Every structure is written in structure tokens, then in C-alpha cells.
Amino acid sequence: MSMSSTPARPRRRRAHVQYVTRRPALAHWVLLVAVLAALLLALGLQTISSSVWRAGTATPGERVAVATPSGGPVLVADDGGLAGVSLPERTVALTFDDGPDPRWTPQILDILARENVPATFFVVGSHAVEEPELLREVVAAGHELGEHTWSHADLSTVPAWRANLELSLGQLGLAGGAGISTSLLRPPYSSSPQDLDAAELTAVQRAADAGYLVVLADRDTKDWSRPGVEQIVAAGSPTGTEGQVVLLHDGGGDRSETIAALPALIERYRDAGYRFTTISEGIGLTAGATRPAEAIPALQGQVLDVAVRASGWLVTAVSWAVLGFGILSLLRTVLVVGLAPRHVRVSARRVAGEQWLPPVTVLVPAYNEAVGIERAVRSLVASDYPELEVVVIDDGSTDGTGDVVERLGLPGVRLVRQPNAGKAAALRTGTREASHDVLVMLDGDTVFEPDTIRLLVQPLRDPAVGAVSGNTKVGNRTGLLGRWQHLEYVSGFNLDRRLQDLLGCITTVPGAAGAFRRQAVESAGGLSSETLAEDTDITMGILRAGYRVVHEERARAWTEAPSSVNDLWRQRYRWSYGTMQCIWKHRHAVRDSTSGGRRLGLVGIPYMLLFQVLLPLLAPAIDLFALYGLLTGNARSVLTVWVVFALLQLATTAYALRLDRESLKPLWSLPLQQVFYRQLIYLVVIQSIASAVAGARLPWHKLHRSGDVVVPA
Template sequence: MSRPVARRAKQVPLRTHWIVLTMLLVCLSSMLLLNGYTHHLFGTEPDGAVTSGGPAGAVPRAIAGGGPVIDAQPGEVRSVRPANRTIALTFDDGPDPVWTPKILDVLKAQHVKATFFVVGTEVAAHPALARRIVAEGHQIGMHTFTHANLSTAPGWRRSLELRQSQLVLAGATGLSTPLLRPPYSSEPDALTDADWTAIQKTRQAGYLTVLTTQDSEDWRRPGTAKVIANSTPRGTAGQVLLMHDAGGDRSETVAALTKLIPALKARGYTFATVSDAVGLPQPAHDAGLLERGRGLAAIWAMRVSDGVLSLLTWFLYAAGALSVLRAITTVWAARRHARMRDWSWGEPVTEPVSVIVPAYNESAGIEAAIRSLVASDHPIEVIVVDDGSTDGTADIVEAMGIRGVRVIRQRNAGKPVALNTGLQAAHFDLIVMVDGDTVFEPDAVRMLVQPFADPSVGAVSGNAKVGNRRGLLGRWQHIEYVVGFNLDRRLFDLAECMPTVPGAVGGFRRTALERIGGLSDVTLAEDTDLTMALCRDGWRVVYEERAVAWTEAPASLGALWRQRYRWCYGTLQAMWKHRGAWVQRGQSGKFGRRGLTYLLLFQVLLPLLAPVVDVFAIYGLVFLDPLRVGLVWLGFLALQFAMGRYAFHLDGERAGPLWTLPLQQFVYRQLMYLVVIQSVFTALAGSRLRWQRMERYGSLRAPASTEGFP
């Protein structure tokens, strides 16, 4: 294989690209982590549904038998009760966009002030409701950030819950409050040692704990009458009444309030906020400017994370749908293409063929390639264009002394120039282009040229197979060639939009090549550029699966990276060069709207989304149902295996290598999408990629007979 002249390239700065990608992935991971914490570590059980248990010996008697508002100041523990005939209405778990406004309307109509213990994530989702609570004179307290059980939460999470709640409240309302109701708490006499420890820790952070003395049990939804009964005091003692304005259907709560408040007022009860009920100074105070700014930033970060997750979810649905559609379409096309195996293009093509082999430092495999060509059962001439090799490639070919094999030496000018040189020296009208590391089956040339019986055919793609398929890397590339490349080529053939005739094995009509001006050197994927030009010129490009050639695939991850990087970048160059086909008419427009769209969707956009899929999969394993995520992954893997099994059947290959598919998802797949990402970044940066030449190992041998390559 030859290469472009070195002076036409410059080194691409790789580091900046990976810094940008890493930053994007870190931002994405942070957004998902924030979303997962705020939405999937949320305590969803109602307060009264979780009863704490355990020893209570460490709880001071004055607290267990005291009032519901507790100051756990070290050395000065105390609690207070509401005044007689005073009821502090408290609402937990809000604000809720449906029920909080209705409860506020009832309180406003009854001229009653209450205390709302809000959840931080709900305040961030509905900041306007939090502002309305404050604006209408109600008191606001904290119910943690995600309704976490502070008695069982580790210290880091307890601190995070309090700090984030306070920040969000400051951002939404401009206020800071020391009032805290721990989720899943109840009356003072129900406190356990774990509860008391948590109360002491929160006091160290500056919070007063507000428990309850009476539970409406509206979370049970027992009926309006039962809620009223549960909320009615049995004597004249003051009460801190627990109700809920969120967490489910609160229609019974709204209905109960409408009747309960007038009834209790008629019995001489008054309603007040918690601080007024127990005689505390107004606890809430204005938050500092910095705290408000940080709170607003936290709110917007949560909103952005929600938006990012929604966008990613739609992207994943679209990617999944496209992947399934691609699988169904390619398998259907392959099945239909297979039924055309006995299709006759016309009278057998027997005219001789000129085989052009561009060679740059191909000493390792050039002899095997030439011997396989001269063993062909079709009349050919072989033209080896040595493109300035420094390893004696031309000397090896000349020393073979095979009749019908010519060597043309030229200074290094690049593969396209070498092919054009060979084209000018060719004697025949049918041209086959072969890479110097490729070994042909004896009937490959004959099979490759048969479609030229149809005068509309300008080029034919052969069936390139991986010869050195031992080891995991070789098997993975073998799978990709059989499943990815060859299934796609069958589809492209039927849709008449073939984007690439591989350099390893391709046939061309000389008149078609001359009409488009030969090969161009403006891209690094000269085979793709050439094929696209032929399609746009109105020529039909087809796939002949029986024309089998064996190519030497990269034997290391580094070599594979360099090869695919050049392929991908060159394909992007060719797509950009031929972008006008999208809006043209006729055969060119057909190629653009079918072929280029397919490449854009499945060889550019989907690989770019692949890191997102992987990050989202980790998100699902951590925050969602791991079993469900695993089943989705197994379903995707089963779909790939089914496609692979059918593709291997069509190509007459043994299915053994398919067992490596699960491992391929964790190494090879990542390498391939990183190649696409790097190529896209390089293209967007406007950098020119240096030619990446693959190291040759000479692992292929010419077939000994027509029985096929071993």
C-alpha cells in the first residue's frame, strides 16, 4: 500500500481533543450523578409508614417526655410545647404543583398561617410555590433534600442533605431557616438512640428539630372523616399537627382542612406557625447574596440535569430504534441479496483484466499477493507500481521473474498517483485494484468482473476477508468484516448507493474511471472518494460476494487505531467533498440521500453517541434497576449475535468466533467509537491527518489450489 507524500501532511494535536472529550464526559457524568441522587435516592415512603425501632436509653427523659420543638444544644438540652388551645398546622413533603396551591387557597380563605416543611428537590422543581408559601405569610422549614432518613444516613449524606436543602431554599426564596423536621420522625416519646444522635448532629449544624404531637395519617388515605377525626385534639393541650401537601393524592387532606379549621375555631382553638405556637422568635432570616447565588446555581444545575437526562433518553430511544431498524433492514437486504446469487449479468465476461498493485514497502507480503494473482483462472496482466519503496519491494517482484507481471518504479507520490500510473500503463478495459497485502482466491478475478456484462456497472466490490484471524483482535476484526462491512454492502447494492469499493479487492471499468478523471488525492480514503464519484456520475456499483480476497488485518491495538483513524477521517473527507449529492437529482441524488445519510447516521452519529450510552448504562446500574439494565444489554447482545450468525451463514463461515462478541463490547467497540470521535474532532479542527501506514507481517500465503484459502 502506498501513502501520500509526507510534505502534504502535518501532525494532528491529539491532546486537546481528548481534553475536550474528557471534559464533556465529566460534565455528562456529573449531570447524571446529580440527577440520580436527586431522583433515585429519594425516600418515597410517607413519614408515618416507616417506624423506627431500637434502644432508647440514650434519649434524655426531658426530651422523650417533653415538647415537639427540640433544641439539642450540648449541656443545655430543652424542648417546648405549643400553648394551650393552639394548633400549629404543619405540612410535609411539598411543594407539590397540584396539592400545595389548593391547600394554600384553603388556608388563605380561612385566614390561617401554617408551617411547610419542604423537600429540597421539590423546591428546586417548583421554586415559585416556595416563594408563594413565604409571600402569603406562612413559615417554611426543611424536610431534607431528598427525604432521606437522617437516623440511618451516613454522616456525609446527612451533611449533604442539610447543606443542599438550605442552598436550594435560599436560591428559591432568599431565606434561610433553622427549622428541620427529620423525615420518618413522629412524637418525642418515639425517639430512639439513633434518632437522638441524628438530632444532636443536626443541632451542631445549627438546626432546631420540630417533631409532632398529632398525626392526621392522611398519608394512609383513610377517608376525609377519618382524617378529621385523627386531627381533632382530645383535650385543650396545644398540638403540632402533621399533614401532607405532597406525596400522592391529597384530596382528602384538602377536604378535611375545609371542615376541620372552622370546627376547631368554633371550639376556641387558634392556628399559628410553629414558632408562634411555642413562643420562639421568628427563625427565618434573609440569606446572604453568595448563598442565594449558590442556591440559584444549584437549582439551575438540577434543571439542566433533568433536561440532559430527558434529552439523553430520547437520544437513546432514537439510537435503539435506529439500531433495530438497521438490523432488520440489513438482514432483509442480505436475505434478498442472497437469493440473487444465481443472477446472470449476461454473457460470461472472458476478456482479460489488468490488475494494478500499488506498493509501498510491501516486502513482507508482496510475493504471496503476486503468486495468488498469477494463479487466477482468468486471463490477467499484473502491474506493480512501486511508489518509492525503501525495503526492496520492486526487487522482490522482479526477482520472481513471472511472465505477465510488470514493475513500474516511481518516486513516492502517494497511492492515488500510483494507481493512476498503473491505469495509464494498463492494456485492458477492465481494471482490478489490489492492495499489496492482499491474497486472492483463484476464481476471485473471474467472479469480480462478471457484473461488467451489464454496461451500467462501473465498479464492483469484492468480498474482503481477514486472513490473520487468530487471537481476540483478529476474531473481532473478522466479525466486523463479515457482519458489519459485508451486510452493509449487500444493502448498499440493493439500494444502489455503494459508498466504498475496498482497496483490497475492487473491479472497475476503465471508461468509468477516465470519465471522472481517475483517482483523486484530496482525501485519505481514495477508495471511498473514487466510489462516491462513480455513483454520482451515474454508474452502478455492485457487490460480488463470491470474489473472495484475504487481507492482513492489524495485529495490535495501536496498528488497528492508526488504520481505522485514517479510514474514518478519509471517509469524513469524502462525505464532505460529495455533500452536494444530498440535494442533486438522478443517480447522484439517490446516492446522497441514501448512501451519505446512512453513513452519517450509522458511522458517524451513532458512534458519537456510544460514550453516552456507556455512561448511561453505568447510571442505570447505580441508580436504576440493575437487572433491567442487564436484560437490555443481553437483548442488544442477542440481536448482534443473531445478525452475526446469519451473516456468517451467508459467507459460509464457521460461527465459532462469535463467542467473543460479549468481550468485543468492552474493548473493540470502545476503540471504534473513540476512533470516530477523534476523527470528527480532527475534521472540525481543520487539521490534516498524517498517513497512517500499517505494519506488515507477511502472515498470508497464496492459496495452493482452487479449494480455497486455508
């Protein structure tokens, strides 16, 4: 055949892949567990660090009347009970909750400095570690710091262990942010002693017993509700000469009204003859309520600061990655479904008109395929193709595969024996032995339909086409594992190849069913043993040689999928490892002068990286986020997303089955596929990546064959 119009292959250096001969270590599983544990810890830390609700928005439970302590808003432990301490007459302590806030706290500090007024700031621990410099500015300005728990949790509604954790972390936040510890505490959602219910009183008692001075308020401005500047001033102004603890906020929301009301509030107290003080000075603590943090708590606080920041970056990065891949996956689904009808029309035009029937050589590499080789060869001989040569290459089988072929004595079938050298070497031998220039390749466990070869070679009438991918079908789909693989082949591999065909960047002509132009194979350098994915390798090489690769969904081949989890793992491990080898080998394709090479580099390889390498790497984090959401009160949101995703996948798979004229009955197993099968596949990819990074050399794993491929009538 004349091939003068075929694009010439550009000259390029041949890649050589070398491996260190060692088995992949188990260290990557330890690393995976460690990474997931770190992510889980980061999620937990971010959860308790970001649970800062707007002050005053806690929903109160049923109030139980109790005898509240009298005497003042500062509560201290007193012989198993509580005693209240008041500020002296005409003494006022301005207190600010929920900070430090990078927007509002500096403005409040400016006002206090201008008015020469000291204040006490009750800071949220998680904010303290986020704004350590601002916290130090508060201390440097002569103000006092108190604790407002770690995450603004309502101490009266959380378990005792959580309350203790809130107080301990809050102290570490102050130690790490400002290098101090404090004995002052204001429980979130508190106001005056008279407003305490039974649960709140119990929480206050526990804190006082732990050595805290629990600071409530005489005047609650309720500025958190933004009632207006005049209302804030009125609620916080003195009504007599008694000492006053005034409750304001410098964080937790929009504090513009507080900023506007503060000068007027200060003026009213001055006009009434009040002296401004801090809490500790007002109640007569000569040594103050704060002191430098000890070395170990200070170090722990600094470590906590780093951990909170690192966890925030990690969770944010993973969240954006999950969102990005979610959008990409949705776009991919839209593209594969939306463009599938177009591919049906394009594919139909390729086989329309007068049949193109050049002589064909079928290459069947076989290693220990005695179970299924007879069915494979007989299906080829039963083909409706007029001029056909079948070459079976026995690659050093030890189970009598070659003997089975010889005993058949079928016309047009040749057996070539060679020492075991691998599938790629067997195909190189078969290419040399082939009498014709159109080559069809299939595995020794695959069964062709009578018209498969005829349909498979039709696109090769176009001299620009170098290879054709057939439609590989799972022939043993009776078990659950077989059904899952069947759905994956139909809705994953087949739909993907339709899209890649239209984009001009099919990256794999499957070994189970492919047709090749001999000159295209030779231009690509022949079948290479440099990778474990020789089918992907040769397909990429043909694209880089300037040929097109197309998909013909009517050319169906029925193959035996792994029937055990162990065999499935070994098969996908080899596929994944080989795919990464091919990506690395052809990483410079984008620089090629051919359009096929550029499309491979710009579209094909990035597509493989995103959806065959990076997405499986991110999958454990996605599952961990979902599990964490289920366990932390976001079950409805998580389940909603899962149901939407499941319905979308169900619709996509049903559509793919209809395109392939397949029954919809296996769809019942699809939800179960998400529970087990998907996790198995991404664990395989993770192990493959770890092995590739470690430079481990993988042996060629021979899968067990049962010969139970069923070809529907």
C-alpha cells in the same frame, strides 16, 4: 466496449479540501474527560435530586425501644440531649411536607388565603430549585418555610456524610429558590416523638446539635396513603384543648384528598376555638425561624439551581439520544438480518447464466509491500480468468517492492514505478496505463482466490453498474485482535454492504477488492487525493455520476489486518478521518439529478453519519450510564440489557458467519470484543473528529506487514 447506455455524469463543481498543517492537539482528550466528568456529575446530581420517594413509604427496620423526649413535637438540643416544646393550648400549626408541587401547592395556598390561615411548609430542596417562583409565592403569602432535606432521604438510614450533604444542599435549595435560610427541619418519614426508634433518635439528635429545631407532629393525618377525606379529617382533628402540630402533605403524590379535607379540617379547629399559627410563632420565636440568606449561600444556591436544571436537561438529552440510537441500532440489526437472504438471491441472479468475461486490468498500488507483494501477484496470475493484465504501481517504495516484482518475471505482469505520491496517485497512474476498460483494484497485501476476479466482474455486464464491491476477509486471524477484526468484517462491513446494496447506496468499495468500469471512474473525476479514503470517495463519486454500485459476496479477497493495537489505531484513525472528509465533500449529493446521488444524500451519508460518527461519539456516554447504573443499585437492569444486547449480537454474528460459510469457533471472543475493542474504535473516531474540527493534516501511515495471510483451502 460500447458504453452508450451508461448514464452521463452531471456537471458539478469539484470540491477542494484544504488543511492547516499541524498535528492534532491533546486538548480533545482533556475535553473528552471533562465532558464525561460533567456527565457523571450530572448523573450524580440527578440521582440525589430525583430520589424523592412518596412520603411514608420507607421500609422501617427493626425497632429498638428507646426513651423518647417528652414535652412536645418540636425538639431542641438541651445539654447533650433533646427537649420537646409544645404549642400553647388551643393553638394549631398546619404543616405541609414534600413540596413545593406545581399542581397541589397553589391549590393549598388558595384555600389558606381564603380561610386566612398561616401554615408552615417543609420543602424538599431539589423541588425548591425546580419551583423557585412557587416557593417565593409561599413566602409572599405570609407562610413559613422549613427544610425537608434535599432529596427526601431517610436521615436515620443514610451515612453521616450523606445526612450532612442532604441538610446542606437543602439549605442551599432554600437560599437559591427563596433567598432565605431556616432553622426548622422535619426529617422525612417522621411522625411524633413517641414513634422514634434508636436510629431516628440519633439522626434527630445530630440535627438538633447542628442548630436545627426538629419539628415532628402531634397529629399525623397519614394523607400520603390516601385513606379517604373523612379519615384525613378525623385523624387531624383536635381531641382536647392541647396545642397541635398537624402533619399534611402538599407534594409527593396525588394530594386531591388533602385538598378536599383541608377546609373541613380548618373548620373543625375553628369550631373548637383554636388559633392558627406558624411553628416559630407558636413556640415563641419572636425573631422567627427564617432569615434572609447570606450573600455567599444565596449565590451558591443560585448556582445549584442552574446546575440542577442543566444536569436535568443534559441527562434527559443523553437519555433520549441513547434510546433513539438503541432503537435505530435494533432496526438496523433487523434490516441487515432480515434482508440478507434477499440479497443472497439477488446476488445469485447477477452471476447466473453464461459467464461474462471481458478483458480485465488488475491494478495493484504498492508502497513498501515487499513482504506480501509476491503472494498477491502470484494469486492474480493463478486466477482462472482467461484474459488478464496485471499492473503493479510501485509508489516510491524503499524496501525493494518493485525489485521483488521484477524478479518474479511472471507473464502478463507489468511494473510501473513512480515517485511516492500516495495511493490515489498510484491508482491514477495505473488507470492511465491500463489496457482494458474493466479495472480490478486490490491492495499489495491482499491475496485473491482463483475465481475472485471472475465473480467480481460479473455484475458489470449490466451497463448501469459502475463498480462492484468484493468480500474482504481477514487472513491473519490467529490472535485475539485478528479474531475481533474478522468478526467485525463479517458481521459489520459485509452485512452492511448487503443492506446498502439493496438500498442502492453502497458508500465504499474496499480498496482490497473492487471492480470498476473505467468510464464510471472517469465520470466520477478519477481517483482523488483530496481525502484519505480514496475508496469511499470514488464510490460516492460513481453513485453521484448515475451508476449503481453492488456487492458480490462470493468474490473473496484475503487481506492482512493490523496485528498490533498501534497499527489498528492508525488504520482506523485514517479510515475515520477520511470518511468524514468524504461526507463533507459529498454533502450536497441530495441535490443531484441522478437517483444514485439522491440515494447517497438521503440514505448513504445519513447512515454513515449515524453509525460511523454520531454513535461512536455517544458510546462513552452509554458506557458511563451503564457503569453508573452498576454502582448505584441498578446492576440487575444494566446486566439484563447487556446480556440481551450480547445475545442479539451473538446471534447476528453467527448468522453472518453462516452466510459467509465461516466457522463459528471465533464467536467465543465476541463478549471480550465489547470490553476492549469497541471502546478502542470509538476513541479513534473521537480523535478523528477532533482532528477534523482542528483542521489537522494527517500523514499517510504505513502499517507494518508480516505477510502471515492464510487463505483456507
